[in-house]
Amino acid sequence: xxxxxxFQWFEATTLGTVVRQSIWMFPVIECIHxxxxxxxxxxxxxxxxxxxxxxLRSQPSAELARKxxxxxxxxxxxxISTGILLFLSEAVKCYYSPPFFxxxxxxxxxxxxxxxxxxxxxxxxxxxxxxxLVRLTAVASLALWFGVGFSGRWIAFY
Amino acid sequence: xxxxxxxxxxxxxxxFIRESxxxxxxxxxxxxxxxxxxxxxxxxxxxxxxxLALRGIPVSEVAxxxxxxxxxxxxxxxxxxxxxxxxxxxxxxANIFFRIKVVxxxxxxxxxLLFHFTIYRRxxxxxxxxxPPARARLxxxxxxxxxxxxxxxxxxxAYNWFxxxxx
Numbered sequence: 001x002x003x004x005x006x007f008q009w010f011e012a013t014t015l016g017t018v019v020r021q022s023i024w025m026f027p028v029i030e031c032i033h034x035x036x037x038x039x040x041x042x043x044x045x046x047x048x049x050x051x052x053x054x055x056l057r058s059q060p061s062a063e064l065a066r067k068x069x070x071x072x073x074x075x076x077x078x079x080i081s082t083g084i085l086l087f088l089s090e091a092v093k094c095y096y097s098p099p100f101f102x103x104x105x106x107x108x109x110x111x112x113x114x115x116x117x118x119x120x121x122x123x124x125x126x127x128x129x130x131x132x133l134v135r136l137t138a139v140a141s142l143a144l145w146f147g148v149g150f151s152g153r154w155i156a157f158y
Numbered sequence: 159x160x161x162x163x164x165x166x167x168x169x170x171x172x173x174f175i176r177e178s179x180x181x182x183x184x185x186x187x188x189x190x191x192x193x194x195x196x197x198x199x200x201x202x203x204x205x206x207x208x209x210l211a212l213r214g215i216p217v218s219e220v221a222x223x224x225x226x227x228x229x230x231x232x233x234x235x236x237x238x239x240x241x242x243x244x245x246x247x248x249x250x251x252a253n254i255f256f257r258i259k260v261v262x263x264x265x266x267x268x269x270x271l272l273f274h275f276t277i278y279r280r281x282x283x284x285x286x287x288x289x290p291p292a293r294a295r296l297x298x299x300x301x302x303x304x305x306x307x308x309x310x311x312x313x314x315x316a317y318n319w320f321x322x323x324x325x
Binding site for chain 1: 183186187195197199200201202213214220223224227309310317
């Protein structure tokens with residue numbers, strides 16, 4: 001099965017068809033996707049800013065990351081599930097959109113990075129990880145998530 | 159009002175943004191992504207006020223340390239938003255979602271000012287409470303609801319379901 005056939009199959013799924021044939025479902029799902037993005041961005045920024053020495057810097061980063069973890073995971077889960085619905089409804093359009101593939105690649109990288117390196121670094125005791133690495137982790141996290149958001153918006157344009 | 163908007167729409171700047179292949183998408187992307195910086199950080203404070211998140215951290219610290227960044231986000235968002243409006247003022251002004259959005263932004267502003275000049279003046283008395291007083295919780299929930307409404311209207315504006323006159 002080639003790529004296009006696979007994406008055509010996605011678009012023909014029941015979920016994809018239901019969303020595509022409804023006037024209001026796509027916009028409503030899009031709104032939830034955007035609200036989840038705002039919350040995800042807020043939680044990611046709050047912790048990354050802390051790692052960079054800005055914002056809530058008198059709080060231990062491990063504590064801050066732990067407190068915001070459920071909100072971040074919830075926002076990410078909501079973004080991904082609404083994103084899947086949006087994708088299924090217009091999979092063939094996504095197949096022809098380079099930004100879509102950039103976004104998916106960056107999303108995988110950002111998610112992996114968040115739950116491995118960043119989780120370890122943010123959760124470490126103060127001074128345990130060299131400051132340069134802490135700062136680099138935050139910059140990488142911000143760059144990856146920014147890339148996801150940026151390329152996501154550009155699916156609409158290309 | 160409409161003659162002014164029509165004049166605005168025919169200025170060189172408006173035509174430039176509307177017809178540009180790259181500038182318009184960049185302005186729109188800025189407008190959407192600053193949601194993270196503005197609404198995302200405002201949401202952190204709102205959730206703290208509602209007693210739902212960051213419970214161990216003093217409210218004044220969350221407000222004092224995160225709001226300056228949220229204001230930067232607001233400046234970017236308002237600037238990009240004004241440019242988007244400027245690119246097609248007649249169509250935007252006729253859109254019902256745009257009108258609701260403007261009202262909701264005003265209400266969100268009033269909510270923030272009311273909070274700031276009333277219950278927040280006595281923040282020292284409840285700064286460390288995991289669940290702040292009812293007035294503060296209400297302000298947090300109201301802010302979350304109003305800003306969410308603003309985002310929803312902003313998104314719906316693109317669909318022109320109920321456009322008046324010509325789109």
